[in-house]
Amino acid sequence: MSLNYRTFVIANPKAGAGAVEREWDLLERLLRARLPEFDYAFTEGPEHATFLAREALRSGWEMVVAVGGDGTLNEVVNGYFEKPDAQARFKIDPDGWMTRVRDAAGPVAINPDAVVGMLPLGTGGDFRRSIGLMGGHRESVEHLSGQHIRNVDIGEVGYLDASGKLASRYFINIASVGFSGEVDRAVNKAWKGLGGRTSYMIATARAFASYNNINVEIRLDDTTELSGRMNNVVIANGEFFGGGMWIAPGAELDDGQFQVVFMGDLSRREIAALVFDIYQGKHLQNKKIFRRRASRISVRSTDGAHAMLDIDGEAPGGLPALWINHHSALPLKS
Numbered sequence: 001m002s003l004n005y006r007t008f009v010i011a012n013p014k015a016g017a018g019a020v021e022r023e024w025d026l027l028e029r030l031l032r033a034r035l036p037e038f039d040y041a042f043t044e045g046p047e048h049a050t051f052l053a054r055e056a057l058r059s060g061w062e063m064v065v066a067v068g069g070d071g072t073l074n075e076v077v078n079g080y081f082e083k084p085d086a087q088a089r090f091k092i093d094p095d096g097w098m099t100r101v102r103d104a105a106g107p108v109a110i111n112p113d114a115v116v117g118m119l120p121l122g123t124g125g126d127f128r129r130s131i132g133l134m135g136g137h138r139e140s141v142e143h144l145s146g147q148h149i150r151n152v153d154i155g156e157v158g159y160l161d162a163s164g165k166l167a168s169r170y171f172i173n174i175a176s177v178g179f180s181g182e183v184d185r186a187v188n189k190a191w192k193g194l195g196g197r198t199s200y201m202i203a204t205a206r207a208f209a210s211y212n213n214i215n216v217e218i219r220l221d222d223t224t225e226l227s228g229r230m231n232n233v234v235i236a237n238g239e240f241f242g243g244g245m246w247i248a249p250g251a252e253l254d255d256g257q258f259q260v261v262f263m264g265d266l267s268r269r270e271i272a273a274l275v276f277d278i279y280q281g282k283h284l285q286n287k288k289i290f291r292r293r294a295s296r297i298s299v300r301s302t303d304g305a306h307a308m309l310d311i312d313g314e315a316p317g318g319l320p321a322l323w324i325n326h327h328s329a330l331p332l333k334s
């Protein structure tokens with residue numbers, strides 16, 4: 001395979017509070033200058049980036065690039081793989097745990113020689129922090145035309161969608177359950193024009209006013225069981241979420257494991273006092289917060305109360321859920 005990948009760019013015009021649309025002329029010029037074979041399409045709504053990525057890879061494009069925020073990247077990552085059939089991969093056992101169907105296949109790449117790239121322009125921009133891609137557009141395009149490819153782990157979550165049906169989705173950054181799911185639901189309803197951190201803080205304040213901690217049981221790698229009342233259970237491949245919160249310091253993208261951060265039974269007052277610590281990764285000093293490493297995590301509610309999932313910044317459903325780490329499943333241009 002040549003180093004000059006035939007590249008299909010998938011751009012979300014609305015990402016970054018409209019920045020992609022506003023800056024497209026410059027972006028296109030930069031991309032044309034560095035990528036000899038290049039074409040692009042704009043997304044028209046949710047899930048379209050997944051469809052476009054699959055189509056591009058089936059048509060022989062060798063690199064698909066997400067231009068936008070973490071939501072667009074998540075959709076392109078999902079489109080790197082064949083559409084998974086959740087019913088064939090997950091089931092709920094008689095005790096209410098989400099489990100993996102025996103012999104279910106792992107993620108199937110449409111073209112295992114193809115790679116994924118990103119040109120980050122979101123409002124939150126959390127994944128880019130974990131790969132150190134913090135420069136401007138020019139630097140991001142340099143990365144796309146460079147030679148370095150990193151095989152990163154991909155998470156898969158089996159869960160119940162909003163209508164109570166079995167669903168599954170891949171994630172590249174963080175998928176959690178609890179307070180962050182409520183924040184996502186609020187932030188995705190809110191206007192993001194105020195910028196990442198401000199939008200998340202307003203949404204956090206809204207979710208904060210109504211949220212109750214969740215009663216859950218948790219299995220880690222089928223060897224450890226934990227239970228208790230939690231504010232949030234965070235399953236992290238990357239280190240940041242929520243528009244710059246350093247929730248999982250030291251989480252590694254390619255170690256075959258997640259860092260699992262348990263935010264215990266924190267009161268509203270304790271959460272309010274912790275918010276700024278989380279941006280600096282200092283929350284781990286709190287004795288109600290602890291962490292583990294695992295590659296398979298199962299969570300169920302013990303009281304049947306609703307608990308919302310956050311999957312790379314979207315809130316598509318709730319418990320019971322099972323998280324699986326697929327080691328080195330995604331070749332990422334970085």
Ligand SMILES: Nc1ncnc2c1ncn2[C@@H]1O[C@H](COP(=O)(O)OP(=O)(O)OP(=O)(O)O)[C@@H](O)[C@H]1O
Nearest residue numbers: 015016044045046068069070071072122123124125
């Ligand atoms: N044409 C479109 N109009 C409206 N929404 C779109 C369009 N195309 C894609 N979307 C949706 O926009 C959502 C948000 O995109 P994305 O996360 O990339 O940007 P962001 O919210 O600015 O960034 P971040 O998630 O990093 O804060 C995605 O879930 C995607 O489904």
